[in-house]
Amino acid sequence: MSRPAPTQIGVTAPDYDLSAPSDVDYARAFADVAPEVREHQLRARRFVQDEVLPVIDGYWERAEVPFDLVKKLAEHDLLRDGVDVAGRPTVSLMAEGLASMEISRGDGSVATICGVQGGLALRSIVMHGSPEQVEQYAEPMARGEILGAFALTEPTHGSDSVSLETTARRTVRDGVEGYVLDGEKKWIGFGSCGDITVVWARLVDSAEGAGDGDGQVHGFIVPQDAPGYTGTTIEGKMSLRAIWQAHIELDDVFVPADAALPGATSFKATSAVLFATRLTVAWSAVGHAVACYEAALAYSTQRVQFGKPLAARQMVQERLTRMLSTVTQMQLLVGRLTELAEAGELTGEQASLAKYTCTRGAREVASIARDMLGGNGILLGNRVARHFADIEALHTYEGTESMNALIIGRDLTGISSFA
Numbered sequence: 455m456s457r458p459a460p461t462q463i464g465v466t467a468p469d470y471d472l473s474a475p476s477d478v479d480y481a482r483a484f485a486d487v488a489p490e491v492r493e494h495q496l497r498a499r500r501f502v503q504d505e506v507l508p509v510i511d512g513y514w515e516r517a518e519v520p521f522d523l524v525k526k527l528a529e530h531d532l533l534r535d536g537v538d539v540a541g542r543p544t545v546s547l548m549a550e551g552l553a554s555m556e557i558s559r560g561d562g563s564v565a566t567i568c569g570v571q572g573g574l575a576l577r578s579i580v581m582h583g584s585p586e587q588v589e590q591y592a593e594p595m596a597r598g599e600i601l602g603a604f605a606l607t608e609p610t611h612g613s614d615s616v617s618l619e620t621t622a623r624r625t626v627r628d629g630v631e632g633y634v635l636d637g638e639k640k641w642i643g644f645g646s647c648g649d650i651t652v653v654w655a656r657l658v659d660s661a662e663g664a665g666d667g668d669g670q671v672h673g674f675i676v677p678q679d680a681p682g683y684t685g686t687t688i689e690g691k692m693s694l695r696a697i698w699q700a701h702i703e704l705d706d707v708f709v710p711a712d713a714a715l716p717g718a719t720s721f722k723a724t725s726a727v728l729f730a731t732r733l734t735v736a737w738s739a740v741g742h743a744v745a746c747y748e749a750a751l752a753y754s755t756q757r758v759q760f761g762k763p764l765a766a767r768q769m770v771q772e773r774l775t776r777m778l779s780t781v782t783q784m785q786l787l788v789g790r791l792t793e794l795a796e797a798g799e800l801t802g803e804q805a806s807l808a809k810y811t812c813t814r815g816a817r818e819v820a821s822i823a824r825d826m827l828g829g830n831g832i833l834l835g836n837r838v839a840r841h842f843a844d845i846e847a848l849h850t851y852e853g854t855e856s857m858n859a860l861i862i863g864r865d866l867t868g869i870s871s872f873a
């Protein structure tokens with residue numbers, strides 16, 4: 455029997471109007487933010503409405519990176535993820551958090567693009583780089599002219615990334631002092647389609663065995679076109695499909711001495727970058743949850759079954775309340791912890807609590823929303839399915855739910871379960 459040839463299936467238009475953005479802020483958690491903070495949030499919201507939502511489902515379905523959006527993010531000064539860049543306005547942590555919430559409310563891949571480029575790669579250079587490195591990279595990265603990756607995770611070291619095995623050895627090649635890097639990295643955003651990768655590697659003794667390695671984790675800026683650098687895009691992902699992660703092989707990759715980040719000479723430097731981004735991931739989780747909640751609310755008021763809108767049913771109203779309750783708790787938590795961060799008082803354990811609580815909450819809210827949209831809940835055009843899938847990556851990256859629970863557990867009990 456002949457069967458029809460497979461065709462490219464387009465993304466269906468939404469069945470229901472789920473688009474009207476509003477302030478989902480029942481406890482008025484962000485009602486009193488300064489006007490410039492609010493303006494930054496609204497800039498991100500407008501960007502999502504005008505630039506992201508009209509195109510993102512197609513990119514997601516085709517598993518393509520929206521490089522044109524990267525440029526536009528830069529034009530709106532949203533690509534640097536609030537990281538300080540000379541000559542650009544300082545963005546407060548609250549403003550950046552609210553912007554992350556808005557961008558994730560639109561799409562998780564786009565938010566992750568900002569997180570990788572600004573939050574991880576650019577931040578590593580600004581935090582730990584020499585003045586010359588900052589001068590060379592910061593502004594071009596904010597403009598989106600140089601795309602950066604952050605390579606910590608390895609195929610055999612994910613949660614225990616502190617045990618990473620990628621090595622750096624001092625060497626002199628063609629009369630130039632530098633380092634040779636060897637190893638593998640996995641899950642590296644922009645690692646196959648960017649320009650540079652901040653590689654975290656252990657400095658071990660050189661071939662001469664001169665005792666010139668300290669065994670510590672150091673950071674290096676590696677051009678992606680360096681000989682021996684191979685970045686292969688990981689295919690078949692069911693989450694964050696509009697940003698590529700790479701499997702990177704480093705085979706005898708030489709970088710000159712000035713590629714080393716002078717301030718990144720132990721794993722503490724890596725942790726400092728991750729500490730700064732953990733709260734941002736929590737904000738992103740709030741954005742996903744808000745998107746799912748507002749889609750469920752809109753759908754239940756528009757969808758009629760048994761002669762009435764779904765929203766007229768007691769069970770449906772209870773579920774909407776449950777979702778809003780979770781969203782509100784998440785918002786109050788990230789808002790308060792961001793205030794502590796702005797005062798320089800946020801602890802690592804509190805940042806873990808934010809990530810743990812908000813990614814858990816987002817998963818719950820997305821799950822309820824997916825169900826409330828019935829069959830339409832699995833259609834890309836109705837948004838919830840994309841958020842539902844994307845939250846799975848947030849749940850795992852920048853410290854899994856379990857890892858963050860163990861960090862908090864160690865603080866509560868005084869007993870480390872890691873060793």
Ligand SMILES: Cc1cc2nc3c(=O)[nH]c(=O)nc-3n(C[C@H](O)[C@H](O)[C@H](O)COP(=O)(O)OP(=O)(O)OC[C@H]3O[C@@H](n4cnc5c(N)ncnc54)[C@H](O)[C@@H]3O)c2cc1C
Pocket residue numbers: 570604605606607611612613614640641642643693694699847850851852853854855856857871872
């Ligand atoms: C979409 C995506 C993007 C990413 N982007 C980047 C990036 O740009 N750069 C980068 O460096 N990395 C990136 N990562 C990697 C990410 O940080 C790791 O996936 C994460 O740290 C978890 O590591 P793993 O996947 O190896 O899981 P594993 O560490 O193998 O964990 C598997 C499971 O075991 C649990 N587990 C592990 N140890 C324990 C324990 N002691 N007790 C109890 N449970 C435990 C974990 O919580 C998890 O549930 C990305 C990952 C994804 C999925």
